[in-house]
Amino acid sequence: MASCGMIPFVSTFAVFAAGRAYDQIRNSICYPKLNVKICATHAGVSVGEDGATHQMLEDLNLMRGLPNMTVLSVSDDIQTKWAIEEILKLQGPVYVRLGRLKSPVIYETNQKFEIGKGVQIGEGTDATVFATGLMVSEAILAKEELKKEGINIRVVDIHTIKPIDKELIIKCAKETGKLITIEDHSVIGGLGSAVCEVLCEEYPKKVTRIGMKDEFGKSGKAEKLLEYFGLTKETIIKEIKEG
Amino acid sequence: MKITEVKELEQIAKEIRIGIIKEVYSGKSGHPGGSLSCTDILTVLYFNQMNIDSAKPDSNARDRFVLSKGHASPALYSTLARRGYFEQEHLTTFRGIDSILQGHPDMKHIPGVDMSTGSLGQGLSCANGMAIASKLNKDGNRIYCLVGDGEIEEGQIWEAAMSASHYKLDNLCVIVDNNNLQIDGSIEEVMSSYPINLKFESFGFHVINVDGHNILELIQAFDKAKTIKGRPTAIIAKTVKGKGVSFMENQVGWHGKAPNEEQYHIAIKDLEQEK
Numbered sequence: 001m002a003s004c005g006m007i008p009f010v011s012t013f014a015v016f017a018a019g020r021a022y023d024q025i026r027n028s029i030c031y032p033k034l035n036v037k038i039c040a041t042h043a044g045v046s047v048g049e050d051g052a053t054h055q056m057l058e059d060l061n062l063m064r065g066l067p068n069m070t071v072l073s074v075s076d077d078i079q080t081k082w083a084i085e086e087i088l089k090l091q092g093p094v095y096v097r098l099g100r101l102k103s104p105v106i107y108e109t110n111q112k113f114e115i116g117k118g119v120q121i122g123e124g125t126d127a128t129v130f131a132t133g134l135m136v137s138e139a140i141l142a143k144e145e146l147k148k149e150g151i152n153i154r155v156v157d158i159h160t161i162k163p164i165d166k167e168l169i170i171k172c173a174k175e176t177g178k179l180i181t182i183e184d185h186s187v188i189g190g191l192g193s194a195v196c197e198v199l200c201e202e203y204p205k206k207v208t209r210i211g212m213k214d215e216f217g218k219s220g221k222a223e224k225l226l227e228y229f230g231l232t233k234e235t236i237i238k239e240i241k242e243g
Numbered sequence: 244m245k246i247t248e249v250k251e252l253e254q255i256a257k258e259i260r261i262g263i264i265k266e267v268y269s270g271k272s273g274h275p276g277g278s279l280s281c282t283d284i285l286t287v288l289y290f291n292q293m294n295i296d297s298a299k300p301d302s303n304a305r306d307r308f309v310l311s312k313g314h315a316s317p318a319l320y321s322t323l324a325r326r327g328y329f330e331q332e333h334l335t336t337f338r339g340i341d342s343i344l345q346g347h348p349d350m351k352h353i354p355g356v357d358m359s360t361g362s363l364g365q366g367l368s369c370a371n372g373m374a375i376a377s378k379l380n381k382d383g384n385r386i387y388c389l390v391g392d393g394e395i396e397e398g399q400i401w402e403a404a405m406s407a408s409h410y411k412l413d414n415l416c417v418i419v420d421n422n423n424l425q426i427d428g429s430i431e432e433v434m435s436s437y438p439i440n441l442k443f444e445s446f447g448f449h450v451i452n453v454d455g456h457n458i459l460e461l462i463q464a465f466d467k468a469k470t471i472k473g474r475p476t477a478i479i480a481k482t483v484k485g486k487g488v489s490f491m492e493n494q495v496g497w498h499g500k501a502p503n504e505e506q507y508h509i510a511i512k513d514l515e516q517e518k
Contacts, residue, residue, distance in 0.1 A: 003350070003358060003369070004376035005303065023362050024399075028369055032350045032359040 002034035007088065013047075014040035014097060018059035029093045030066045036093050039084070042100045043073075044184030045212060045229055046134055048222035055217035061189025063095040064162045070115065071162040073097040073183075073191070075136035078107040079159055086115060097133060097161075099184065101222050104137045106157075118165040120172070124152030127178035127240045130169070132158045132191045135182040135231060142233035146240060153240065158191055169198045179207045180239055184231055187211040208239050244326075246290045249458045255325060256286040256458070260487050260514050262321030262334050268507040270338035273346070276497040278318035280422035280455070280482040281389060285322040287461040288387055297327035300354045304382040307357040307373050311366020311400075312391035312420065313347040314499065319356070320344050328355035364397030366390065367417060371403055374412040374475075385469070389418045393425025396434045401446065407475045408447030415475040416468045417448070420455065422484035424495045443477035455480025489513045 001008045010017070017040035018025070029036045040059060047055045063071045070090060074080045080098065087094040113119065118130075122143055131139040139155040146153055156172060158165065173179060179199070181192040192209030199205055212229060226232055246252055259282050267273040289295070293306040310319045317337065324331045329343070336342035343352045347361030357373075360366045370388035377384050390400060407415055419439055427433050436442070440450045449471040453460040461480070468476035484498070485491025488510040502510055 001372040001376040003307075004373055004380065004382075006376050006379070008372070024365055024368070027362040028359065028365050 002029075002036050003032070007035050007037065009037045009039060011039040011041060013054060014043035014056035014059045015054055018056060018062050018095065022062055025093070026066055030068045033068045033092050035091055037087050037096070038094065039096045039098060041098045043097045044099055044134065045217035045225050045231070046099055046101045046184050046222045047217070048100070048225060049219050051219035052216040057186045057212045057217065058189065059095070059097060060161050060183070060185050060191065061193070064189065064194065068092055069162065070094045070160070071097070072115070072159055073132040073161050074159050075131075075133055075157050076103055076106040078105060078109055078111060079113060082113050083159070086113070090115065099134045101134060103134050106137055106140065113159065116160045116163045116165060118168045119157040119159065120154055120168065121157065122152070122154040124154045125176045126151050127153040127180060128156055128172040128176045129153060129236055130156045130158050130172075130179070130181045130191060130195050132161065132183050134184050138231070138233050139182060139236060142236035142240075145233065146237060151240065158195075161191060161194055164194050164198060166198045166202065169195055170203050173199055173203045173205050178240055178243065179205060180210060180236060181207060182210040182231065182236060184226070185211055187213055208243050210235055210239065244290070252286055252290055252458045255290055256283050257487075257514060257517055259286060259318065259321045259325055261511060262324060262331070263317040264488070264502065264507065264510045264514065266317040266320060266334045266337035266344070267501045269335040271501045272338050273317050273501060274314040274499045275317065275488070275502070276424065276484040276491060276494070277312060277391060277420065277422060278315045279486045279488060279491065280484045281312075281315055281420040282318050282486065283456045283458060284389060284418055284420065284461060284480055285318055287458060287465065289322050289326045291462055292465045293387070294384065297355065300328060303380070304384050306385045306387065307370075309358045309366040309370040309373070309386070309388040310348055310360055311370070311388055312363065312394050313360030313366070315389075315420075316344070316346065316348050319348060320353070323353070323355040326355070329353070363391070363394045364399040367400055367403035367407070370415060370417075371407050371410070371412060374407070374415040375410060377414055378412075384414065386415045387418065388415070389420060391425070392419055392421045392423065392430050392436055392439065393433070395419065395436045395439065404443065404446040404448065411473050412475045413472050416465065417443070417475065417477045419477065419479045420482055421479055422482040424484045424493070424498065426498045428495055440479050443479070448475050448477040451476065451478045453478060453480050455482035456486060487514050487517050
């Protein structure tokens, strides 16, 4: 349909969208640079009870590696609405990663976003937490708690995994102490890897990656699972204070 | 341009076959067997059936062709060159580093290629999308998709067949190049896709069986397909792998191999002498 000038929006669970259809996305969408928008839902361990078979933890890795593909991973309702409207204007394949959980609203309705530009939240210089998707609100909670103890950090919402905001990542690495990444995704190949790729070439510095540690998820309530796998504000706080 | 004379179409097919051999010989790589088997089908489509204009390869309402068995790219390229989409000189650059003619069809860089293909099993799904778009846009054009008899062992083909029938895509025509051989041997030995006609029939297609080297039969089958309403058509074309080249015919070894110099001259001679 895209080859006939239409803009197909396709949506299914991320595990099927990026996993099962990888070859089709690679050869029939990205290679011919067709204008197809893949809106993948139910990403991450936060899918909950369905368990490992349905919890996609490698999609950013798979989609990021594809030439011509733009990869978004949005953090709240406002950003999702922006993203869906914005990708309509973009010519070429796009993958949008969406979660299943109800997520707190972070932004005001008039917040401006730009594809490829991260959103810096706060000016703290003790640490930067680069977060994406559901983990942005968790990082903001960590930031607020640390503030009470006199530790000032900033959160960077990386809603565009590719092309990634190199400039902002380098700027934060120069301006702040510790660097942390957090994602409801494997630490292999996702946000953490993307940030490390930028820094090791441009401004080498230690980065701590929080995410799924090369393992599958399991069944359980989403909140319990996030806790079980350490995808929480507590882990961020611990890493900043002790790491 | 619509050529109706069978003799003239046969002559064009012969020229396209010579082009195929030149491509594969020049590139020292490629798939001659399955290209030679589908040449007559492509000839009838591009010179008798399809509503296309080589000067306007991107026009919206054109008929479209998806070469799902993308490794038969030499046949498609030779056909497109003969039809005027690009100069014949490109054929001898096939698979080279500076060539537009990629190993498998690339719609971004080759005029006349309607869909990039190469990973087998996906082309019919793409053709479905085109057929649906055509209906939504009320373009009134037809979509053709050529699949291999080995390729249809892929599961995605049958998902697509089910979907084509579900959406009543009567503007879609699938052609099976039934040359009976795939890379590792005969279809029966490797993974039988037979009975092909009954499979497509049970998936809701109107099925026509033809001799895939008989120009007249092919024309009649495509004409008939245009009259079928409410369901897609599948034309099962019985073909000979390596058709027209004595030492390649029905030889599995010529699935994906280029001829050496001596073989090249024999092949050209065979084709030039073919009636």
